[in-house]
Amino acid sequence: MNTKKRNLRWDTMRILAGGFLGTIFLGAFLLWLPICNNEPITFLDSLFTSTTAVCVTGLVTIVPATQFTLLGKVILLLLIQIGGLGIIACTTGFFILIKKKITISERVIISETYSSDGPGGMVKMVRRAVLGTFFVEAVGAAVYACYFIPHYGVINGIGYSVFHSISAFCNAGIDILGSTSFAEFVHNPLININTMLLIILGGIGFIVWFDIVDNGKRIRKHEVPKKWWFTRLNLHSKIALTTTAIMLVAGTLAILFFEYNNPETMGKFSVGDKIMSAAFQSVTTRTAGYFTLPQNVLHNETKLFGAIWMFIGGSPGGTAGGIKTTTIAMLVLTAIAVIRGGEDTECFGRKISKSNFRTGFAVSLLAMIIYLVGTMAIVMIESDSVPVIDIIYETASASGTVGLTANLTPNLQKTSQIVLIGMMYLGRIGPLTFALVFGGRRHAASQIRELPERNILVG
Numbered sequence: 001m002n003t004k005k006r007n008l009r010w011d012t013m014r015i016l017a018g019g020f021l022g023t024i025f026l027g028a029f030l031l032w033l034p035i036c037n038n039e040p041i042t043f044l045d046s047l048f049t050s051t052t053a054v055c056v057t058g059l060v061t062i063v064p065a066t067q068f069t070l071l072g073k074v075i076l077l078l079l080i081q082i083g084g085l086g087i088i089a090c091t092t093g094f095f096i097l098i099k100k101k102i103t104i105s106e107r108v109i110i111s112e113t114y115s116s117d118g119p120g121g122m123v124k125m126v127r128r129a130v131l132g133t134f135f136v137e138a139v140g141a142a143v144y145a146c147y148f149i150p151h152y153g154v155i156n157g158i159g160y161s162v163f164h165s166i167s168a169f170c171n172a173g174i175d176i177l178g179s180t181s182f183a184e185f186v187h188n189p190l191i192n193i194n195t196m197l198l199i200i201l202g203g204i205g206f207i208v209w210f211d212i213v214d215n216g217k218r219i220r221k222h223e224v225p226k227k228w229w230f231t232r233l234n235l236h237s238k239i240a241l242t243t244t245a246i247m248l249v250a251g252t253l254a255i256l257f258f259e260y261n262n263p264e265t266m267g268k269f270s271v272g273d274k275i276m277s278a279a280f281q282s283v284t285t286r287t288a289g290y291f292t293l294p295q296n297v298l299h300n301e302t303k304l305f306g307a308i309w310m311f312i313g314g315s316p317g318g319t320a321g322g323i324k325t326t327t328i329a330m331l332v333l334t335a336i337a338v339i340r341g342g343e344d345t346e347c348f349g350r351k352i353s354k355s356n357f358r359t360g361f362a363v364s365l366l367a368m369i370i371y372l373v374g375t376m377a378i379v380m381i382e383s384d385s386v387p388v389i390d391i392i393y394e395t396a397s398a399s400g401t402v403g404l405t406a407n408l409t410p411n412l413q414k415t416s417q418i419v420l421i422g423m424m425y426l427g428r429i430g431p432l433t434f435a436l437v438f439g440g441r442r443h444a445a446s447q448i449r450e451l452p453e454r455n456i457l458v459g
Contacts, residue, residue: 017429020083024054024425027079036072044414051421053079055428056319058173058289058403059394061410061417065176073176077163083428084170084202084319085133129206133169136201140165143194168198171319173289173403186292187273192280199288203314204244211237235350236326240315243325247309251282254305264297285309287320289403296407300389306404307396311371321401321427323367327360366431371399374423378416386412398423 027050030036032043041062048061053076068076141161149157160176167174175181185191201209215232218224224232233241256278259265266274280292285306298306313322330352334345345352375395379388390406397404398420409420 016086020054020425020429023079023082024050026050027054027075030075031068031072036069036075037067038069039067041067044417048417048421049076050079051424052403053172053174054083055401055424056080056083056170056172056321057398057401057424057427059398059405059409059420059424060174063179064174065178068176073159073163076174077166080167080170080172080174084166084172085130125206125210128210132206132209136198137162137165137169140169140194140198143190147188147190164195165198168195168288168290169202169319171199171202171287171289171314171321171401173284175290180294181289181291183292183294186277187269189276192276192292195288195290196280196283199283199286199290200244200248203287203318203320205240205315205317205320207317208237208240208315235348235352236316238348239326239329243329244315247286247312247325248279248282251285251305251309252279255281255285255302258299258302258305259293262297262299265293281306282309285402285404286312287314287322287400287402289397291404295393295404296390298406303389303393303406307392310396310400310402310404311367313400313402321399323360323364327363330357330360331364363431367399367427370423370426370431371395374399374419377419378412381413381416381419394420395423399427401427 024047028043028047031050032041032046034040045061048059049064051057052059064073064076141158144161144165145157148160151157152160163176166172173181177184182191182195211233215224215229218232219226219229230238252275256274259267259278259281260274261267266277269277277292280290284290286309295303311322312328313324314320315325329347330345333347333352334357337343337345345357375392378391378395382391386408390408393404393406394408394412396402401424409417412420
């Protein structure tokens with residue numbers, strides 16, 4: 001039975017990896033067509049743009065606002081939406097729309113995709129995820145419209161509102177306003193707050209959404225007291241919410257401290273605008289890619305701190321990248337347990353299984369290897385022409401599918417851009433998925449032998 005489950009997981013990972021790769025190349029071909037462009041585009045640029053859209057990253061080698069026609073922008077938006085929801089969710093949502101029966105095997109694949117314990121309720125969960133996504137994006141677009149319509153007219157205003165709401169929620173960070181992202185809105189509370197909320201909601205994960213909503217229903221029905229709203233959440237939701245809150249606050253304070261007197265970023269702002277821009281940078285650094293502060297003139301310590309935040313990313317089961325908040329929380333809790341002499345990783349009165357920790361450790365190690373190899377490759381390719389700190393920042397952005405850039409990506413050599421394409425793809429499907437796909441099925445025979453246990457020196 002365990003062998004069948006492992007093989008099914010391998011098949012699921014293969015479908016995910018292949019699905020994203022196929023969508024990327026299809027998108028690249030469509031974006032390469034003359035009808036989608038205002039001026040000629042190389043296939044590498046269309047491939048890079050398709051990858052950054054499907055992998056919801058945001059790094060670009062061209063300026064989407066001027067490069068693409070209306071059709072090109074619509075295709076770009078569809079690629080972002082598909083990348084944000086995921087191949088499995090989009091396919092299942094399409095089957096639901098055309099009223100095609102979802103088979104048991106397909107339900108099991110969905111459950112493997114979302115790391116669920118079983119196939120029960122998977123179709124309902126995907127339906128809720130798709131409908132919830134569209135609802136949040138619609139609300140976000142309506143809020144954007146309050147600013148964009150008066151400033152850009154009804155047609156353009158609605159188009160900008162819809163595009164940027166979807167891009168923000170899917171944590172893509174691709175804009176069609178120009179080449180400076182949201183820098184012109186650095187003093188605009190409406191745009192800032194709406195964008196931050198969309199990014200957070202997209203990055204927190206659908207599983208946390210449903211847990212909060214279901215818990216809210218129980219409270220409304222007086223099944224549990226209001227004071228228990230947090231304690232009744234499952235362990236995953238508690239860790240994801242707590243870690244997210246800690247990182248957002250810590251990130252805001254750190255960026256405020258590093259950049260407070262930087263005249264090229266927030267040095268000349270009022271205190272309120274400094275706090276707002278620091279909060280926006282903290283939120284977007286986690287996974288989104290929009291920026292209100294120019295990234296190329298950030299202090300080096302801010303870039304290094306941002307690279308760490310980008311590597312961690314958002315929470316599982318959503319639109320974010322990185323090794324995820326729950327993974328870093330589990331590693332930190334394990335380290336604390338070891339320091340205190342404990343045997344188990346504990347949190348909120350629960351013990352995290354050793355197999356769970358092994359998976360998290362594998363994800364972190366593989367992600368670090370991919371990040372370091374990609375960074376060293378670009379350092380070698382670019383020689384001494386680019387500051388290393390900017391390469392560190394750019395590769396963290398690619399592997400974490402964030403999209404923040406120190407104005408480096410368009411100016412890199414083509415070989416370096418290909419490396420970034422690979423890092424964005426691996427960052428979106430996940431390093432463990434990649435390893436499982438190419439590592440192949442694991443057979444039961446490998447589990448039969450019981451080897452003698454020994455200790456080695458560490459530390």
